[in-house]
Amino acid sequence: MITLNDTHQADLTSWVDSANVTGNGFPIQNLPFASFRRRGSGEAFRPGVGIGNQIVDLSRLYDLNLFTDKAQQALEACQGIQLNGLMALGQPYWSALRLALSQALRVGSAHEEAIRPLLVAQDEAEFITPSRIGDYTDFYISVHHATAVGKQFRPDNPLLPNYKWVPIGYHGRASSIAVSGQAFPRPVGQTKPKNEGDAPDFGPCKRLDYELELGIFVGEGNEQGQRIEIEQADKHIFGFCILNDWSARDLQAWEYVPLGPFLAKNFASTISPWIVTQEALEPFRCAFAHPADDPQPLPYLSSQANAEGGAYDIQLQVQLTTQQSRDSGQPAFTLADSNFKEAYWTAAQLITHHTVNGCNLQPGDLLGSGTLSGPDAAQAGSLLELTDAGKKPITLPWGESRSFLEDGDEIIMKAVCKKEGYPDISFGSVSGSVLKANFKTA
Amino acid sequence: MITLNDTHQADLTSWVDSANVTGNGFPIQNLPFASFRRRGSGEAFRPGVGIGNQIVDLSRLYDLNLFTDKAQQALEACQGIQLNGLMALGQPYWSALRLALSQALRVGSAHEEAIRPLLVAQDEAEFITPSRIGDYTDFYISVHHATAVGKQFRPDNPLLPNYKWVPIGYHGRASSIAVSGQAFPRPVGQTKPKNEGDAPDFGPCKRLDYELELGIFVGEGNEQGQRIEIEQADKHIFGFCILNDWSARDLQAWEYVPLGPFLAKNFASTISPWIVTQEALEPFRCAFAHPADDPQPLPYLSSQANAEGGAYDIQLQVQLTTQQSRDSGQPAFTLADSNFKEAYWTAAQLITHHTVNGCNLQPGDLLGSGTLSGPDAAQAGSLLELTDAGKKPITLPWGESRSFLEDGDEIIMKAVCKKEGYPDISFGSVSGSVLKANFKTA
Numbered sequence: 001m002i003t004l005n006d007t008h009q010a011d012l013t014s015w016v017d018s019a020n021v022t023g024n025g026f027p028i029q030n031l032p033f034a035s036f037r038r039r040g041s042g043e044a045f046r047p048g049v050g051i052g053n054q055i056v057d058l059s060r061l062y063d064l065n066l067f068t069d070k071a072q073q074a075l076e077a078c079q080g081i082q083l084n085g086l087m088a089l090g091q092p093y094w095s096a097l098r099l100a101l102s103q104a105l106r107v108g109s110a111h112e113e114a115i116r117p118l119l120v121a122q123d124e125a126e127f128i129t130p131s132r133i134g135d136y137t138d139f140y141i142s143v144h145h146a147t148a149v150g151k152q153f154r155p156d157n158p159l160l161p162n163y164k165w166v167p168i169g170y171h172g173r174a175s176s177i178a179v180s181g182q183a184f185p186r187p188v189g190q191t192k193p194k195n196e197g198d199a200p201d202f203g204p205c206k207r208l209d210y211e212l213e214l215g216i217f218v219g220e221g222n223e224q225g226q227r228i229e230i231e232q233a234d235k236h237i238f239g240f241c242i243l244n245d246w247s248a249r250d251l252q253a254w255e256y257v258p259l260g261p262f263l264a265k266n267f268a269s270t271i272s273p274w275i276v277t278q279e280a281l282e283p284f285r286c287a288f289a290h291p292a293d294d295p296q297p298l299p300y301l302s303s304q305a306n307a308e309g310g311a312y313d314i315q316l317q318v319q320l321t322t323q324q325s326r327d328s329g330q331p332a333f334t335l336a337d338s339n340f341k342e343a344y345w346t347a348a349q350l351i352t353h354h355t356v357n358g359c360n361l362q363p364g365d366l367l368g369s370g371t372l373s374g375p376d377a378a379q380a381g382s383l384l385e386l387t388d389a390g391k392k393p394i395t396l397p398w399g400e401s402r403s404f405l406e407d408g409d410e411i412i413m414k415a416v417c418k419k420e421g422y423p424d425i426s427f428g429s430v431s432g433s434v435l436k437a438n439f440k441t442a
Numbered sequence: 443m444i445t446l447n448d449t450h451q452a453d454l455t456s457w458v459d460s461a462n463v464t465g466n467g468f469p470i471q472n473l474p475f476a477s478f479r480r481r482g483s484g485e486a487f488r489p490g491v492g493i494g495n496q497i498v499d500l501s502r503l504y505d506l507n508l509f510t511d512k513a514q515q516a517l518e519a520c521q522g523i524q525l526n527g528l529m530a531l532g533q534p535y536w537s538a539l540r541l542a543l544s545q546a547l548r549v550g551s552a553h554e555e556a557i558r559p560l561l562v563a564q565d566e567a568e569f570i571t572p573s574r575i576g577d578y579t580d581f582y583i584s585v586h587h588a589t590a591v592g593k594q595f596r597p598d599n600p601l602l603p604n605y606k607w608v609p610i611g612y613h614g615r616a617s618s619i620a621v622s623g624q625a626f627p628r629p630v631g632q633t634k635p636k637n638e639g640d641a642p643d644f645g646p647c648k649r650l651d652y653e654l655e656l657g658i659f660v661g662e663g664n665e666q667g668q669r670i671e672i673e674q675a676d677k678h679i680f681g682f683c684i685l686n687d688w689s690a691r692d693l694q695a696w697e698y699v700p701l702g703p704f705l706a707k708n709f710a711s712t713i714s715p716w717i718v719t720q721e722a723l724e725p726f727r728c729a730f731a732h733p734a735d736d737p738q739p740l741p742y743l744s745s746q747a748n749a750e751g752g753a754y755d756i757q758l759q760v761q762l763t764t765q766q767s768r769d770s771g772q773p774a775f776t777l778a779d780s781n782f783k784e785a786y787w788t789a790a791q792l793i794t795h796h797t798v799n800g801c802n803l804q805p806g807d808l809l810g811s812g813t814l815s816g817p818d819a820a821q822a823g824s825l826l827e828l829t830d831a832g833k834k835p836i837t838l839p840w841g842e843s844r845s846f847l848e849d850g851d852e853i854i855m856k857a858v859c860k861k862e863g864y865p866d867i868s869f870g871s872v873s874g875s876v877l878k879a880n881f882k883t884a
Contacts, residue, residue: 134576135617140701160699165642166632170701171613171708175577175802176666185667187799190608190740200607202740205799224618224710225627225880251799257602259582259612260702263799266613268666298632298644357629357647357693357705358880360617438667438800 001234001305002095002279007031007102010422014105015112016119018052025416025426026050028105029283031098032274032427033239035082039126047078047086047130050274050428051105054119061118066104066111070096082131083217083275087238087363090220094238098279127273130241131217131364133174136269137354138213138245138368140168143344145373148385164295167345167353172245172368173266180430184246184268186407186437192254200254204437207249207390208405212318212381212413214340215243215271216347216367224360230303233348236361239275240314240347242415242430243368246270249384249404270432271366272415280425284417285309288346300356301349310346314427315339316372316415318381322400323408330398332412338374338381340415407436443676443747444537444721449473449544452864456547457554458561460494467858467868468492470547471725473540474716474869475681477524481568489520489528489572492716492870493547496561503560508546508553512538524573525659525717529680529805532662536680540721569621569715572683573659573806578619578711579796580655580687580810581611585786587815590827606737609787609795614687614810615708622872626688626710628849628879634696642696646879649691649832650847654760654823654855656782657685657713658789658809666802672745675790678803681717682756682789684857684872685810688712691826691846712874713808714857722867726859727751730788742798743791752788756869757781758814758857760823764842765850772840774854780816780823782857849878 007029013020014028026032032050037043048055061067062075074097077085086094104111140146143163150158162168186208190200219238222228228236245265252264288310290296303310316339319332345353350367371381380386383404387393390403405411415427449471455462456470468474474492479485490497503509504517516539519527528536546553582588585605592600604610628650632642661680664670670678687707694706730752732738745752758781761774787795792809813823822828825846829835832845847853857869 135615137704138701161638162632162634162642162696162699166697168697168701169704171615171704173577173613173801174616175804175807178666185800188669189799190604192604196603199737199740200604202742224620225877227630227880248799254604255608255610256700256702257604258698258702259580259610260698260700262579262611262613263795263801266801267799295641298641300644353705357631357690357709358627359615359705359708362617365617435667438669 001309002282004282007098008283012102013107014051015107015109016052016054016105018054023424024052025424026052027423028102029423030276030280030425031101032276032280033083033130034273034275035128035130036120036125038120038124045081045128047083048120049101050122053122055122055125056115057118057120061115064114066114067100071100082129082364084131084364087131087217087219091235094219094277095279098277127179129177129179129271130273130275133177133364133366134362136172136174136177136366136368137169138172138370139350140370141343141345142371142373142381144342144375145371145381145385148373148380152389165298167350169354170260172269176266177269177271177366179271179273182268182270183433183435185435187248187251187263187267188437188439189248189251189263190254191250204439205248205251206404208434209247209249209383210318210405210411211245211247211371212316212338213243213245213372214314214369214415215241216350217241217275218361218365218367219363221362222355222360225358227355227358228351230301230306230348230352233351234278236351237278237347239277240281241275242272242413242427244270244411244413244430244432245368246432270430272428272430274428276425276427281312281417283419283422284313284425286311286313286341297349301352306346306348310348311341311343313339313341314415314417317413319412321410322406324400325398328398333396335386336378336380338372338379340372342374343369343372405434407434409434443751444724446724449540450725454544455549456493457549457551458494458496458547460496465866466494467866468494469865470544471865472718472722472867473543474718474722475525475572476569476715476717477572478562478567478569480562481566487523487570489525490562491543492564495564497564497567498557499560499562503557506556508556509542513542524571524806526573526806529573529659529661533677536661536719537721540719571619571621571713572715572717575616575619575806575808576804578614578616578808578810579611580614580812581609581792582812583609583785583787584813584815586784586817587813587823587827590815590822594831607740609792611796612702614711618708619711619713619808621713621715624710624712625875625877627877629690629693629705629709630879630881631690631693631705632696633692646881647690647693648846650876651689651691651825652760652847652853653687653689653813654758654780655685655687655814656756656811656857657683658792659683659717660803660807660809661805663804664797664802667800669797669800670793672743672748672790672794675793676720678793679720679789681719682723683717684714684855684869686712686853686855686872686874687810688874712872714870714872716870718867718869723754723859725861725864726755726867728753728755728783739791743794748788748790752790753783753785755781755783756857756859759855761854763852764848766842767840770840775838777828778820778822780814780821782814784816785811785814847876849876851876
């Protein structure tokens with residue numbers, strides 16, 4: 001855990017005016033990271049930091065030599081395409097860079113004239129994944145999601161016996177992760193035959209879904225064979241993004257025994273371009289409230305700091321637009337609101353559990369939270385839950401209805417931290433779209 | 443499928459004398475790839491090709507400018523640390539390089555004097571993984587393994603209904619894959635409580651196992667959203683290695699529902715340093731013999747070429763040494779022999795299935811076959827099968843016995859292709875060792 005410091009003062013303002021607009025989400029207290037370039041420019045992608053509606057080009061900032069010591073060394077590590085180098089340096093460097101950026105971007109900074117020419121408007125930029133993601137692991141940390149999905153298979157016994165002991169996770173596909181704007185053809189595959197013993201059906205997925213998740217970017221890694229203790233886990237977390245873990249429910253139902261989801265998940269995953277750092281989220285920590293009648297985590301997953309502040313109050317939202325809604329100028333329809341603080345396991349527990357067997361994490365690796373459904377049925381993070389596995393379609397204000405996603409549908413996810421007397425800290429948003437399947441019928 | 447060509451002539455011999463020794467395994471008909479440097483030299487790792495007991499340094503070979511056109515362009519792509527660049531070029535470049543190397547290394551080659559100084563003795567070299575592995579996928583293609591393991595859970599109904607339709611696979615961990623010589627501490631983790639409802643046990647794995655597999659290296663990849671048809675799949679396969687997919691059975695039994703194996707597998711995986719190319723294996727293709735009473739694969743997994751020659755006759759072996767056996771100078775004990783041709787699915791089918799939903803494969807990705815058990819119980823590729831889940835320990839010739847692996851145990855796997863009138867094509871071997879757990883008892 002990082003002590004609240006000079007960069008967290010609620011009344012700091014920036015000479016980048018747009019950062020000071022109430023509710024803009026990228027105030028000087030945020031300073032999220034991305035990899036960007038001017039759209040269509042053919043320039044190299046490079047690390048940048050968001051402030052208001054602008055991006056500070058960290059590659060050019062390094063050349064100015066305004067910063068010193070760890071902050072300048074952190075900028076030196078930003079000379080590549082993505083943020084893996086900075087992530088590998090560790091917390092003291094991330095904090096030094098954050099402090100130097102906060103000071104340089106404040107009203108009254110002596111560096112305003114030097115830095116102003118380095119700003120690129122966010123709406124003129126395009127993005128790639130902020131790190132080169134070596135391995136992607138997806139967890140399952142919402143007990144509300146696990147219970148709701150479990151009920152569809154086992155109404156009387158929805159939660160499996162390991163759930164409240166093991167932060168359940170599995171490995172996902174890194175190659176198919178892209179940033180907001182990803183559009184992908186509806187996946188094709190085998191689905192369960194109607195009659196046992198028949199040949200399976202084969203064709204475009206009929207039950208395509210989204211999953212509302214947060215992603216956790218690993219900073220400093222660990223050596224193979226060496227675990228990360230729960231007290232040290234926070235030091236290995238660089239920051240968080242929004243993650244849409246698209247899921248083909250009918251493919252999944254047929255393929256997933258006995259080794260888990262595969263083609264049902266690996267065709268696409270979409271993340272927000274921005275990583276909000278753990279340090280920016282410090283003011284939004286909250287207690288990790290294990291219900292009193294639930295077992296306490298095993299000692300390797302327990303610490304006082306984790307119990308008192310291991311969770312984060314991050315508000316989440318999923319919205320839908322369709323071809324028809326966009327053609328008729330309708331606003332996006334909000335499918336659900338949820339909150340990261342409702343999760344059963346904390347980010348620190350995921351890091352510790354992932355490494356307890358000696359598995360090595362590397363800078364830039366991505367951990368997904370799993371679908372972040374809240375306790376209320378309306379707070380569900382997937383259509384599987386909201387429509388009760390397709391049995392209760394949702395009626396949309398413009399007259400269409402949805403059980404699962406149709407071609408042309410766009411899912412938009414947002415995340416923001418809000419607190420009385422403190423500027424909003426936004427993750428931006430992530431959108432992704434479903435295209436027609438590449439499939440010729442016979 | 444590649445037509446047998448000049449490089450496959452059985453009577454070719456090399457001016458590297460050790461390549462001509464009967465049964466040496468690295469004759470001029472093999473020419474496997476690796477990434478190597480002189481042991482302890484601090485040199486950069488770089489691609490090389492094995493011939494006899496030597497390695498041809500491809501980085502230096504490029505500088506000599508002996509080759510032309512595609513063969514020289516292929517060498518140019520070998521200027522990095524690993525083989526991803528060469529893999530990305532595609533089959534015509536791999537074939538051109540193979541032909542040029544075969545001609546240059548033959549008895550009577552005009553290039554003997556130029557190339558001889560580029561040779562490095564294999565026993566003076568050290569290796570890293572031959573590619574930078576972006577994603578690692580593990581399959582489950584031995585019906586004999588799936589049946590044997592299934593019987594332990596469901597004696598009357600061992601095979602799940604999807605097995606004979608779906609090439610079952612799941613994503614594994616890329617970061618913890620290393621080459622032969624890997625030694626890792628026994629993994630620690632949660633295991634199922636003896637009495638339901640109790641807290642799980644926590645400590646070093648008690649049921650540590652190996653899995654005898656082959657690895658398939660992806661060459662040219664595919665664009666996200668574009669599948670690889672079965673007729674094209676071979677063109678995307680660069681070659682094969684040996685793979686030991688270490689498994690913690692007790693961790694797996696507790697964690698694997700509902701999302702599959704995670705900490706039970708991701709602590710370590712060991713591969714042979716050598717990739718035997720698909721082209722070198724052409725003489726060992728054999729029919730993909732689906733039993734007549736089994737369903738035929740769905741059309742997207744079917745082709746005449748795959749049916750007639752999609753499988754490979756590759757002989758496999760697993761051996762064990764222990765601290766005691768090494769101390770007393772005993773030879774390694776052979777636990778089992780098996781063969782890749784017994785698999786239920788072919789490498790081409792794995793490539794096609796993996797991409798049917800639009801998932802993008804990338805050059806250097808690794809696909810594991812899954813445990814390659816043969817039809818006979820003695821041909822099992824894991825201790826789980828050989829000891830009937832630990833119930834029938836194996837007695838070793840030097841007096842010890844094993845249900846699962848003990849600290850200090852070393853597993854050695856070998857693979858070789860043998861055929862009357864043709865030199866042996868060896869994969870070399872892969873060894874890995876179990877160290878004591880990093881675990882302090884309370």
